[in-house]
Amino acid sequence: MATGMASARAAAVLARAGFHRFATYRQATLAGAFTNTVFGFVRCYVLLSLADAGGRVAGYDRAQLATFVFVGQGMIAVVNFWGPADLAERVRTGDVVADLLRPLDLMVNHLATDVGRAGFALLTRFVVPVLAGLLAFDFYLPAHPATYALFAVSLLLAVLVCSVCRYIVNLAAFWLLDIRGVRQLWVVASGGGSGLSFPLPLLPDWLVTGLWLCTPFPALMQAPLDVLVERGGTGHAVLLVAGQLAWLAVVVALARLVQRRALRRLVIQGG
């Protein structure tokens, strides 16, 4: 029990350190937020041009689309699809041994730092595109107060699922040393399957169902955004969040398994 408390405290300190570490890159943060905003404009105009006479696309009205696009652009840095391969680099150089000697689990270490980073991104990279979208387009603001709370939970789950997924991608370095290729595949799959490239309901139904049931990708972006624009009501939103929780459990279990295998390889290489 005492070690559990100590781990929790260490994780909290790491999260704060993660926040501060990224808070030092203020100008780069601004530049990134600007880029997200530009992409927001491009994507938003493209989607709006598809609206039929009733102003709807795949079940979203115009305001919902604008919210979907700009909040989605704000979420990119929070969820951090394209996070750096820090851990893989430490595996390649062997520095990871120092991480493993610490009394804190490698994954908890990674997750805590990443949550701190996400907190800073939420205050900066998230706010700029969302404000720009609010000013330039008719924006959908959730009617139900509970939606805001559900969105917050859903966003946190998206951050965690993505962080664990990227952790697994990084662990590939134990086998490959150079993980650029794996990362590239991750970028493609997570971009196309999460709703980042386009809202998933634009795809054929069988494919959408397959993505929701068989991959964690919709949990990274489509789920929080559908919660926010209140697609399908509160009951549906709760279902989406439950689905994210289930995926978090799956990817954590997978990460533990891969980590165990990976560390066994480390012993072989170090011998």
Next chain:
Amino acid sequence: MADEPGSTAGAYRRLVAAQVRSQTQYRTSFVMDLFGSTVLTLLDVVSVYVLFSVNGSLGGFGGREVLLMVGIASCAFPLADLAVGNVEQLPSYVRSGRFDAVLVRPLSSLGQLLAMDFAPRRIGRAVQGLVIYGIALAAAPVGWSAGTALLAVLAPLAGAVFFGSLFVATASVAFWWIESGELAAAFTYGGKEFTSYPATVFGGFFRRLFAYGLGFAFVAYLPALALLGRQDPLGVPGWLHWCSPIVALIAAGLAALFWRTGVRHYRSTGS
């Protein structure tokens, strides 16, 4: 002649060859990287297709016409990315002071940067872009004549020069503003996203700025109109549809000027 020591071409050839050798060392990773970056372009094309399939048109243009614009864009951008995309590394050279070493060698500073970070995996994307463009040219109702044939060849090249100029110009910002980070991506990758769609999709101030102010309409949209023999619904006069090579040359001139000014402005890290 080719391997004569001291010849400029020989020096560049050796720099590029060294890069190709080093990057193909981790063979599995290289193959996955090549595959991944190819799939990434495919994802862009799939995205346009998914959006197009909603109504069977985009911004008032049919499938074969949109495919022609996508074709030119997906040829131009990867060519530019292959040739000069690695100038994105400039901020790290400036930050670390390694640019000093570049300046003292008897080769052009830009040429060295491009050769030293040459990324052969990007060839996959360029080849794929060419295939898409070939299909688009065969499928689209192009009014073939000597003029359109020449434009069909020049348009992707002019687009590549245009994007290349953007890569260089936006990277040069790092001479003044080291933490410019992703700012360049707003114009390079953001511009690529913009050029894959007919300009009619966009609206308001944003369209005027990106299409004409920054000149992105000249990459794919206007040449495609010229090839198709169509009027511009937005009212750009017909003769301007043919002017993308001139616009590309102007862009290249401006980028060169910007780069030179930046290099003169460069101050080392001072430590």
